[in-house]
Amino acid sequence: NRDKKHFIGIFLKMAGTMGEIRGNQLFLKSRYKSQVLDRLIKEYAGKYVLCNICSKPDTQIVKEGKKEYLKCTACGARTEIKD
Numbered sequence: 508n509r510d511k512k513h514f515i516g517i518f519l520k521m522a523g524t525m526g527e528i529r530g531n532q533l534f535l536k537s538r539y540k541s542q543v544l545d546r547l548i549k550e551y552a553g554k555y556v557l558c559n560i561c562s563k564p565d566t567q568i569v570k571e572g573k574k575e576y577l578k579c580t581a582c583g584a585r586t587e588i589k590d
Contacts (some may be wrong), residue, residue, distance in 0.1 A: 508567070550555065559567050560584040 514535060519526050521580075523538040524537040556564050558579035568588070577589040 509555065513555075517551055517555065518547060521550060554588065556583070558582060559582055559586045 512527070515526070515528065518533075519535075522535065522537070522567050524535050526533055526535040527561065528534075535556065542568055552564075555568065555577065556566060556575065558564075561579060561582040561584070563579065563581040566577050569576045569578045569585075576585050577588055578585045
């Protein structure tokens with residue numbers, strides 16, 4: 508349940524490249540090995556999707572002031588997302 512633009516913005520920043528969406532595909536301006544892309548996707552999921560307490564993906568990004576929190580709807584945990 509993440510906005511496509513959120514994922515792409517963070518992913519491109521982590522990859523250190525530019526890219527664009529065409530249809531349902533993301534095209535990167537650089538070449539990467541699949542292992543590198545897999546690692547970047549896992550990093551994104553670990554930081555912005557999976558709960559740090561119960562490891563379930565039932566989370567939402569909640570913004571309070573200038574801070575963002577990952578709120579788990581499964582266990583109720585709330586963890587600050589740090590850049």
